[in-house]
Amino acid sequence: MPYGDGILESPADRYGKTTLCMRNAKRVFKCAAYMVYFVGVLVFAVASKGSFLLMTQSLGNRLQEKQYASRWSLMLVATICVPYVFLFLEALAKSLFRNRRGPVFTDLITIFLLESIHTFGVCLLVFRVLPSCDVIRGLLLMNAVCTIPAFCKLTLSKSNSRPMLRFLTLFIDLAAFVAQCSVYFVVTSTQYTAFLTKPLVTTTTPATSMDEPSSFDSLDSINTALSNSIKSSTDTLEQVRLRFGWEAPIALFCVSIVWWENYVDRDIKLGKLNIPLGTYKRHLQSVRSKANIGASIWKIALTVAFSFLLLPREHFDNVFVSFVNNPTGNIPIESSIHSGSDLNNFEGGSNQYDMNNNDLPVRHKRQMPFPGDDNNTIMGKIGNSDQMSLFPGGDDDPGAADPFNYQPDREKTIDDYWHSIGPFVPMIIHFFSTGLCYYFSKSACKMQMQRMAFAVPLTLATPVTLAIMIALCQWKTDQIVFIREIMYWECSENFATPRITWHIIIGLSLWYLSQLWITSHIWFPENKRLATTETLFVLPQYDSSLIEQSLLMNRRRNEPEHQKNKLEEHFEDLDIIDGMAAFCK
Structure with missing residues (x-):
């Protein structure tokens, strides 16, 4: 366009408008950017939720020693506190290099009180409630942290719509609030756990010394000692009793209190x-x-303080059920209480025998290794007997090979696994996936790709994660094990049972759908391109334990009103408003 018409246009703009290749290249690049951000936010959100649930499930292993449980607790503390470190650095930089107002004493009391309640709720949820659930119920429970936002949206939010539409919105807000409150009834009254149908059978075997050469003169004496040791082993069935899980409602309520500002x-x-x-x-x-x-x-x-206070003294104590040890001979064992994997487990039956046709001691899936587990096999015990002789009188045949001279490889112990990087992989994955999810989500909102690259992937994060968990649990009906007896996802009971089916239906139809309605403002962005983070989000940083929920409910609802308030604050700082008021008088 010529310059004489009053509109200046560069040659590059004219070339872009008149060249089909340039327009198509821009469209392809924009579509590629949308896909990269969409896939990135979705994958990182799913990885964050899965790795975090993996750490909480491993913390809930009741059969591990306290020293190993404390290590999982420290890793969870590290993942929770990483955003707090970034928040400290960001707040310090803004206070040093920007002109910010300072809080008075009442402001500090209010902020510290609300943050303390939220921190207590997060710790109670992470260190007590989620380790007590199986992975599917724990995932569904994460969608029920919107009680306070639902109440504030129902009672303290503004609506500029028509009366009929306003009445319909009010009705849906009320339904969403009731749906969120239903979690308090479900987790306390409907046996919200998988351990009621999955009791643990623990086999204990007393230690037998095999190092005394005088007590074994022949193979018969060895077999007799082994048979007595095996027969003296006792099996105990842990009887499960239902408890009133008061920790779950308190944790969910306290977690939701921090997002009240966005809905008032x-x-x-x-x-x-x-x-x-x-x-x-x-x-x-x-x-x-x-x-x-x-x-x-x-x-x-x-x-840090709550992690030590909530850590059990000996073994993890489930908040939904209590376990009582009883001999299996005194309790009738029904076939319905076993999971499907026990029927196909060669370790679970009496199909392993010693030389006298006696059952060998069994170590089940959730049981920790026996003391001296390397020598609990027949070949292990015989191979470690230095004074054993195959021929009477102690004259071994030097020309014949000893068929029992077999030294088995030492099985890895729990300490060996903890000296490797394996148990720390979930913490590393969670750290990077959560940070990248927050960065990609924030960048998508700044570049006005919020619907496609922010709202859609975060909305799909829970269904995609749930589908993956259900598929894996259908493949492995008991546990999804990453490191044996150390790191695993606890699966739900058989999906043919009505209890887990109803819990999934309730979790998706009530908690998940109500969360979508409470966070429906993410589908209607009003921000300008490259808006500041303070304009996009109410609270700085994110919540690493609930990355999806924190991003959805922290996304600012009324951005024009926020810009207006910031402008008024700027005028007040410059004394423009007071000067104009004095001039008007």
């Missing part, structure tokens, strides 16, 4: 009573930057 648009007015909650929310957002310096350190200290 007005003050509370009850007759002459006026509580300026909306006004105070805007004030807190203006002073939160400096308050986060101390709040982040406080949250790290609370997380």
Whole structure:
């Protein structure tokens, strides 16, 4: 276009408008960017949820020693506290290099109190509730942390729609709030655990010394000692009793309290009573930057303290059921209480015998190794007998090879696994996947790709993860084991049972769908291109234990109102509003 028409246009713009190849290249590049961000957010969200559930499930292994449980607890503390470290550095940089308001004492008390409640809820959920669930129920339970946002959206949000549409919205808000509150009834009254149908059978064998040469003169004496040792082993069936899981409702309620700011648009007015909650929310957002310096350190200290307080003294204590050891001879064992994998497990039956046709001791899947497990086999015990002789009188045939001179390879112990990188892989995966999910999500919102690269993948994260877990648990009906007796996903009971089916239906139809409605504002972005992170999200950083929920509920709802409030604060700092008011008078 010529310059004389009053509109300046560069040659590159004219070339882009008139060349078909340039337009097609831009479209291809844009589609590729959409796909990269979509796949990135979805994959990183699924990896974050899966790796975090893997650590919590491994923490809930009741048969491991306390020292190993404390290691899982420390890794979970590290994953939770990583965003707090970033929050401290970000708040410190903003306070040093930007002109920010400082909080008063009441602001600090409010912020520290809310963050303390949220931190307690996260720790209770991570260290007590999620390790007590199987992987599918734990995944569904993560969608029920929207109680406070649902209540605030129902009672304290603004709506500029028509009366009929406003009434319909109010009805759906009420249904979403009731659906979120249903979790308190489900987890306390409907046996929300898989351990009721999966009791643990523990086999214990007393140690037998095989190092005394005077007590064994022949193979018969060895076989007799082995038979007595095997017969003296006792099997105990852990009887399961239902408990009132009060920890789960408290944890879910406390976790949801931190997202109240995004759903409060007005003050509370009850007759002459006026509580300026909306006004105070805007004030807190203006002073939160400096308050986060101390709040982040406080949250790290609370997380470490709660992790030690909630760590059991001896073994992990399930919050939904209690276990009582009883001899198997006194309890009738029904076939319905065993999982499907026990029927096809060669370790679970009496199909292994010694030389006298006696059953060998059995170590089941969830049982820790026997003391001296390397010598519990027939070949292991005979191979370690230095004084054994095949021929009477002790004259061995030097020309014949000893068929029992077999030294088995030492089986890896739990300490050997912990000295490798294997148990630390979930923590590393969770650290990178959560950080990259947050970065990709934030970048997608800044580049105005929110619907395709933010809303859609985060909405699909739970169904995709659930489908993967169900497929794996159908393949391995008992556990999805990564490191034997150390790191695994605990599967639900048989999917033919109605209890797990109803729990999945309730989790998807009530908790998941209500979460979608509560976070429906993510489908209607109003931000400008390359908006700041403070404009896009209410709270800085993210919650590593609930990455999907924290991103959805932390995405700001009323962005134009936020921009208006920021402009008013800027004018107040410059005394423009006060000067204009004085001039008007």
